[in-house]
Amino acid sequence: MSAIPQERRVVTAIPGPKSQELQARRLSAVAGGVGSVLPVFTARADGGIIEDVDGNRLIDFGSGIAVTTVGASAEAVVRRASAQLADFTHTCFMVTPYEGYVEVCEALAELTPGDHAKKSALFNSGAEAVENAVKIARAYTKRQAVVVFDHGYHGRTNLTMALTAKNMPYKNGFGPFAPEVYRVPVAYGYRWPTGPDNCGPEAAAQAVDQITKQIGPDNVAAIIIEPVLGEGGFIEPAKGFLPAVARFARDNGIVFVADEIQSGFCRTGQWFACEDEGIVPDLITTAKGIAGGLPLSAVTGRAEIMDAAHAGGLGGTYGGNPVACAGALGAIETMREQDLNGKARRIEEVMKRRLSAMAEKFDVIGDIRGRGAMIAIELVKDRATKEPDAGAAGALARACHAEGVLVLTCGTYGNVLRFLPPLVIGEDLLNEGLDVIETALAAV
Known part of the structure; x- marks a missing residue:
């Protein structure tokens, strides 16, 4: 009510x-x-x-x-967050941890695609999650280059501005930007020159060709894409594009990152938009809908990749705040029950x-x-x-x-x-x- x-x-x-x-x-x-x-x-x-x-x-x-x-x-978000507020607002998980953080990571391991062993790290904003996904991918692969896509949006920090395609209002006047970021075509069916029917395979072939010739697969740490592009115009990549790019990443030891910050948590009618074509990303970034309006984000992925960063290399004073974690558990409860x-x-x-x-x-x-x-x-x-x-x-x-x-x-x-x-x-x-x-x- x-x-x-x-x-x-x-x-x-x-x-x-x-x-x-x-x-x-x-x-x-x-x-x-x-x-x-x-x-x-x-x-x-x-x-x-x-x-x-x-x-x-x-x-x-x-x-x-x-x-x-x-x-x-939402009732469950307010109830859980209010109870946590009454107990304590903060200790910093990196100083003295608390159960709520662990519970959120357990829930993410259960909800995200794939039945492999998974781990998570919690942060405050979507941009933080994307930056940390890049850090983790670089630590795991010992490579530097990051591949992103036309029309993509990934945040407003220096690195995520470099990852973002659109200049105004996100990038204009704020450079120089982080290096080793490369942009390739995306399968934008409505505007693809030969039409939507050919778009998926043609765009994937173009993207793979550019990565191969201009960067070199052995130099690429991560490929990052929104399974439904958000700020770029709610673009659904044409069918076949995402599986082809994910397969190329897997075949070349590249960490495939699904940026589900806008499209995740039931928004597209599935827990995560990448499930539509059966994509199982190596890492998945989440935020926005995760905690009913409280600031929280996450990187979730294959345990061996998530563990590549050295102890102390990931974190942040407020990351995985206990009140936000309680809100996330309330939001997930609501999503399931309703x-x-x-x-x-x-x-x-x-x-x-x-x-x-x-x-x-x-x-x-x-x-x-x-x-x-x-x-x-x-x-x-x-x-x-x-x-x-x-x-x-x-x-x-x-x-x-x-x-x-x-x-x-x-x-x-x-x-x-x-x-x-x-x-x-x-x-x-x-x-x-x-x-x-x-x-x-x-x-x-």
Whole structure:
């Protein structure tokens, strides 16, 4: 039972007067480089609703960028985290350890793909997890090069900026970046020159050819890819691409890393998106949906690879904070008990049916893609040329926001509207949000 009525309500302009007052304070106190999609200030959030300080209730199609998968105040997360808060907030696992950290690592070993022996290390953010995956892969292989992909996103730290494809806003003006990072093509079916049917094998062949000729497989420590590319535009690599790349990595002693930070924990209708084509990664990075909104991330992988780093080589003062670990156990409990994989698949069914009907009416929709509750539409000026229409994406988002539906944009070209509703959202709210999107499309 939600603590907030699960209904959209718009009682002021958005943002309202109280949010505008807080925004004025923010502008004088918070660094300008920290942006916001929509400057409405949250008072409460639960289920599929965000309630702002002015009393508006917005339908949440963003989940804090795929973080509040179980809702923003899930009972099991609040219960477990509150109990842990009452016991202790911190000791540092590297000083005096605690059971919660171990329990989370045990759960990750059980949930992640593959039946091999696994171990984990816990951190605070997705970028930290990716950086540590690179450290572990380099320690294991005694190699340096890291291969990533067009349209990929892996974080905002120096190394993960180098791994990330998109310049603005993630990289512009922040260089120089970490060396020994190489980028190769990804199987982006909608924009592949010979079409989606040929995309998987052709893109894999191109990627392998570039790695072989330009880097040398014996120099590559890790290949890192998002099984569904997030910030790059919710791109599902065409079928066959991921298995071919994973096979190449295995044949050449390269650590294959699945970055599941945005796509993991039931988001795509499976525990992890790489399961769709039976991929068993050597290492898997997780964050976002792992702990119901509390800061936690992990690297999980083959025990012999995870143990390659020397004692003291991995860690961090706050990594695997006990309250965040308790939240993670509560989030996993919720995912299991409420069958959130099943709910994600139902969200996909509803959204794709509705969005396909919209695409028949509105030529601006060039592509509908994604899995589970990780769905996107790519907007174009012309379906024949596929020229990206970032202006339409921005206008559509603003129109939805004004009517009380929070949506996010993404994509290398800024022309993708992405939908990441909490998996616990009610179907009535889901359909109402889609109604608002359809009305906004007609207006835009």
